[in-house]
Amino acid sequence: MTAPAASATRRAAPPRRRSGRTPRAFFWMVVPAVVIFFGLHTIPVLTGMFFSLTNYAGYGTWDLVGLSNYVNLFLDDRVLNSYGFTFGFAIVSTVLVNVIALAIALGLNARIKFKTAFRGVFFIPYVLAILIIGYVFNYLFANSFPAIFESLGITGLSGNILADPNFAWIGIVITTVWQAAAFNVILYLAGLQTIPGEIYEAAGIDGASAWRRFWSLTFPLIGAYFTINMVLSFKSFLQVFDQIVALTNGGPGTSTESIAMVIYRGGFQGGEYGYQMANAVVYLFVIILVSFIQLRFLQRREASY
């Protein structure tokens, strides 16, 4: 309510008004936070970058080895495999989560009965720990689903999907989508509620079909939400860890090892501290690059309307 009025006042106020000396209190408000943030966030990033140039095992002595860790990364099948798996997983999950969440949000925004109750149900998975959900789905994939498919006579699906190196990733995607869709439903619903009803009335008069109304009105109007959901969910799926621990623990073999998992295992248990830091630095730049490309691409599409 107050937001538009407030921003109007701000725009009207001459910028000179608040210039001059900044009250010292403002500095005291930020300086401790900056120091602690620098200490617990920036310093680890910088020390990590430094150790990526060493052969440090996580204990004992170390030597500078230049860029050889980085060269070795590109020759390491386990690392390359983890990038392949993580990206494949993140792309499929991002698309599925966003399509499903948008569809559910559209349904919840339509004229349906028990709207609040349904909204409450769809949001439940958000408050549940993905690790524990992973354990529950692990049991479902290993025991219940095969039993159901067998009783239906579909013998092709009567095995444990998580035990199959070629299909285990599908189980991880299903679990992830089940949990992650909840949050995106709410964000899309928030976006849909910013669209004034009059626009639809106008479109209704023009005799537009529901399908056309969605593509030419609703979707462009929530474009910003689509962009941000795609970018944030892709970024978080690239960091996948918990549900893999619960579902496959990286297996069978190393077929479902994510990048975060390789860094964790190699760095903490494999004596590859320096080497895995090089992996993490590459990973950082990959995430920045991917976010940048996504934003460029999606915002261009958004702007074309």
Added chain:
Amino acid sequence: MSAALQGVEALRTVTAPSPRRRRRRSSVNGGTNWWVTALIAVCSLTVLIPLYFTIITALKTPDQLGGTGFEWPTSVRWENFSDAYQLTNFPRALMNTALITVGAVVLTLLTNSLVAYAIARNMHKKFFRGLYFYFLAAIFVPFPIIMLPVVKETALLGLDTPVGLILLYTVYGLSFNIFIFVAYIQSIPIELEEAARMDGASTWGVFWKVVFPLLAPMNATVGILTCVWAWNDFLLPLVVLSDPSAQTLPLAQFIFQGQFNTNYTVAFASYLMALAPLLIVYVIAQKWVVSGVMRGSVK
């Protein structure tokens, strides 16, 4: 860096106060769309079925586990819960998780809003503007790059404890929270603060007495997001906590996997007890939680 700035721009478009914002009038055209209602009802089963499955499995005796597992329990074994309670030392894990979560939420609300206030009201100054982008850039830094070094650092500083975790959640949440708070504070008319200042209030006084109470809706949003994050997080406690007695609930489920062995009914009782506290809070405060999260994205 420029990617980070781009991201900030995109986030801005979402959080910026939109003049278009208006609720759809539900009275338009009237009538209920029963087809969509039915479809949504069927879809909601995909959410409810795994929950149903968790609950009934936790109630069963081991010999009822065969088949698909969706059958209603014929006899209930309440001992599953007491077994799980003792095996995983549930009260201790619950206390640890509660302590970390409450600590993280309180410290986050008190400090992050303060930092955001100083930045929001001095955005026209280079120093504060620089800080804003410094904090926001961290949104694009993935945790795995911090993971290995921060474990060494927290061990060195004696922060490999629940208190250390509270500090880490407060610091790592700062980026996103500042972003939400700054956008909101900029929409609060500065005249209110000026009036308080005329009455002789200091900058601190203005913040605690005038601004902080006005931030209540955003405090709710940030509080919910921080609470769910800290309560359910697995990786950070896994790598940071060194003392086994400091285990959190998700961590306890992970550690006792080996001991649950094939004792699935006890394992499911344990999962259910770990999921229950937040689930119960959510069921009670459902409307408030959902609208709180929605506010975070539209404001």
